[in-house]
Structure formats: C-alpha cells, structure tokens
Amino acid sequence: MLEFLKSWYERKFSDPHAVTLFFLLIALVALLYFVGSLIIPVLVALVIAYLLEWPVIKLQNLGLARLSACASVMLLFAGVMIAVFVTMVPVLWQQAANLLQEAPSMLEQGKSFLMHLPERHPELINAQQIQNIVSNVESKVLEFGQQILSFSLTSLKDVVAWMIYLILVPLLVFFMLKDKIELTSGIETFLPKQRRLISQVWHEMNQQIMNYIRGKVIEIVIIGGASFIAFAIFDLRYAALLGVLVGLSVLIPFVGAALVTIPVAAVALFQFGLAPEFWYLLIAYGVIQVLDGNVLVPLLFSEAVDLNPVYIIVAVLFFGGLWGFWGVFFAIPLASLVRALLNAWTTEEKMIIKEA
Incomplete structure (x- = not known):
C-alpha cells in the first residue's frame, strides 16, 4: 500500500508545476470556505x-x-x-x-x-x-x-x-x-515561477467562465420572459412572479425546473381546477422546459454540455453544500475546472513518462 501511494505521489507531484497548482487550489478552497461570507x-x-x-x-x-x-x-x-x-x-x-x-x-x-x-x-x-x-x-x-x-x-x-x-x-x-x-x-x-500548469488551467477556464456567466444571464432572461408570456396568455395569476421564479430556476441545473413546477402547478390548479386550461398551461410550460434543455442550453453552453448530467448534479450538491448559492451558480464551471485540472495532471504525467 505504501509503495502504491509512493508511486502515485511520484507520478502526480514529481513536477514542481503540479505541486504549485495543488497548493494554490488548497489555498483558494480554504479561503472561500473560511472567509467566503x-x-x-x-x-x-x-x-x-x-x-x-x-x-x-x-x-x-x-x-x-x-x-x-x-x-x-x-x-x-x-x-x-x-x-x-x-x-x-x-x-x-x-x-x-x-x-x-x-x-x-x-x-x-x-x-x-x-x-x-x-x-x-x-x-x-x-x-x-x-x-x-x-x-x-x-x-x-x-x-x-x-x-x-x-x-x-x-x-x-x-x-x-x-x-x-x-x-x-x-x-x-x-x-x-x-x-x-x-x-x-x-x-x-505573487505566484511562484513554476506556474505553467496554473497558466494552462487559467487560460482554459477564463473564457469558459465568461461565456458561462453571459450565457446564464441570457438563459434567465429568455426562459423567464417566455414563461411570463405563456402565463399571461392563459391569464394566470401572479404571471410576473412565476415567470421570474421560472427564469431563476435555471440557476440550479435539473433540480430547479422540478422545484419551480410545484408553485406553477399549484397556482394553475387553484385558479382553473382540472379544466382544460390547466392542462394546456402545463403543456406550454413543459414545451418551454424541453426547448430550454434541448435547444437553448446546448447553444449557450456548448463547452459545458459534454459534462455528464450525473457529474453536474453531484457538482451542484457538493459545491452547493460548501458555498451555498455561489456553489450552485458556479457548479458547472467548477465541475469543468475539476476536469481541466485532471486533464492538466494527466497531460503532465504523460509528458514525464515520455521524457523518462
């Protein structure tokens, strides 16, 4: 067991650039965890x-x-x-x-x-x-x-x-x-000179984070606006409030859409009963959610949609538990960051083996 750990350590941390990246990550996580608020x-x-x-x-x-x-x-x-x-x-x-x-x-x-x-x-x-x-x-x-x-x-x-x-x-x-x-x-x-991997990860994530934030704001506006228009057409009460809730629900991948369905369905049921208007409204709401997941999200987040939904949900639970709202908001970029780090370490390990 000790030999295995020693071999793993030598493969992953024999390069000072990898060690610098590792300790920088530890410092950032500790900073956000203890003084994030x-x-x-x-x-x-x-x-x-x-x-x-x-x-x-x-x-x-x-x-x-x-x-x-x-x-x-x-x-x-x-x-x-x-x-x-x-x-x-x-x-x-x-x-x-x-x-x-x-x-x-x-x-x-x-x-x-x-x-x-x-x-x-x-x-x-x-x-x-x-x-x-x-x-x-x-x-x-x-x-x-x-x-x-x-x-x-x-x-x-x-x-x-x-x-x-x-x-x-x-x-x-x-x-x-x-x-x-x-x-x-x-x-x-303030960074050490051995920061090749830090620069590699930073250049990979910088543009991705910018695109993610811009895309998420666009998604909130489009989905919230489309939901408000659909609710207003059916003359649903609290159309503006429910439209904003639906728009903000996209901040939480997968889970947000399921949660916000409850107040939408409850208000529609209270207003229409089980009349045809209730079912038509739910169908329109479902169409908006389907278009969001299958058309809008791939267009806006082409760099992130290759993440498996299981990884995204795990990232939401993990980072949300650590940092609350901001952990949920940045769940996809943080999951992509973890992938970029693993790719950087894997690439570095392959280069070391090749040189050896």
Whole structure:
C-alpha cells in the first residue's frame, strides 16, 4: 500500500508545476470556505465584471479607449438595473404579498381535494394515507412560514450592509474592468515561477467562465420572459412572479425546473381546477422546459454540455453544500475546472513518462 501511494505521489507531484497548482487550489478552497461570507461583495463584483467584459471588449474594438468603454458600459448597466428595479420590483412585491394572502385558501382547497380522493379511488388510497400526507404538508408549510418570518426579521439588521454593498459593488466592478491588466499582473507577481500548469488551467477556464456567466444571464432572461408570456396568455395569476421564479430556476441545473413546477402547478390548479386550461398551461410550460434543455442550453453552453448530467448534479450538491448559492451558480464551471485540472495532471504525467 505504501509503495502504491509512493508511486502515485511520484507520478502526480514529481513536477514542481503540479505541486504549485495543488497548493494554490488548497489555498483558494480554504479561503472561500473560511472567509467566503466576508468577501461576498467581491464575488458579486467579479461575476458582474465577467458579464460586462464582453461589451467592453466590443467597444474597444470599435476604437474606444478602455476607460471610456468601461464608463459607458457601467452607465448603461446601471440604467438597466435601475429601470428593472423601478418597474419590476413593485409588481413582484405586490404579487408575492397577494400570493401569501391566498396561500391558506389554496392549501384548504388542496386539502379538500385530497380528502375526497379515497371516496373516488378507494382501491388506490385510503383515508389514513391522505391524513398522513396532509399532516406532513401542513407541518412543512408551518416550518417554511417560520423560516420566512425569521429571515425577514434578521434581514432587517442587514439593511445598512446592503446599502454599503450597493455602493461598493459598482465601484469594485468599475475598477476591475478598468484596471484588469494591472490587477492580473499584480496577482502574477505573487505566484511562484513554476506556474505553467496554473497558466494552462487559467487560460482554459477564463473564457469558459465568461461565456458561462453571459450565457446564464441570457438563459434567465429568455426562459423567464417566455414563461411570463405563456402565463399571461392563459391569464394566470401572479404571471410576473412565476415567470421570474421560472427564469431563476435555471440557476440550479435539473433540480430547479422540478422545484419551480410545484408553485406553477399549484397556482394553475387553484385558479382553473382540472379544466382544460390547466392542462394546456402545463403543456406550454413543459414545451418551454424541453426547448430550454434541448435547444437553448446546448447553444449557450456548448463547452459545458459534454459534462455528464450525473457529474453536474453531484457538482451542484457538493459545491452547493460548501458555498451555498455561489456553489450552485458556479457548479458547472467548477465541475469543468475539476476536469481541466485532471486533464492538466494527466497531460503532465504523460509528458514525464515520455521524457523518462
């Protein structure tokens, strides 16, 4: 066993470049795990900077200076965000409040529907099973309501922090864009000279992360907009709120679509019953999800779709458990990073064997 471990170590870490890459990864993981919550504004700014780098480059290609391009893009981005906040947030807030007010009656209607199932289908289900289901659902709803209440009470203390973030994050984004070359050069000065594998992995992942963030934003807008239009055509209540939820659900691969189906189906069932409109709405919603998974995702994430769905789900569970929302958001790039690291180490091992 010891000989096997020694042989493995010599194959994987005989090159100082591989050792440098390994310890850099350990340091980054430890940094994010222990102080990740303290640097959330930096992470948010980094994501936005990646998103805005593409239009900045396009403006530079048109002959604009880097500073002017960054300023123009930041002004446009700020204007869009303010417009979205002013027009959408009040509507979403009102619809969310109305949905919470109607939630008890929706639950009672669902409870009544379930309690009559044993009368209609006694061969499939009995009253005791229905009672157990209803009890479990009621306890989960009560627990969820308590969590929402506690979150709203504790979030009041974070208002000042959010106000600070609203000032710090745009400033960080602007300087990350403007001083990109200086910042990357400064980081390189702290790295050891044996960084060939680090450069290899970085060049492989840098463009992929940029494409992923841009593609994910485009996917959220398209799927959310298409869902809102479909819900509005069927005159579904809370169409804007449900459309936003469907759009945001794409942040969690596979699982998000399944989770957001529950509120969509519940609201449609409460409004239409088992009428044809209910089934037509679910069919339209299913078509949107199918087009998203089979057309939109391959177009936007051509570099990531070759990952097996099992790897993606494992990445969502693992990185989400480590870093919460950001782990889920970056699950696919992080899984691709692991693959790039394995490819780099495998390539390095083959080169060492060939030289030997």
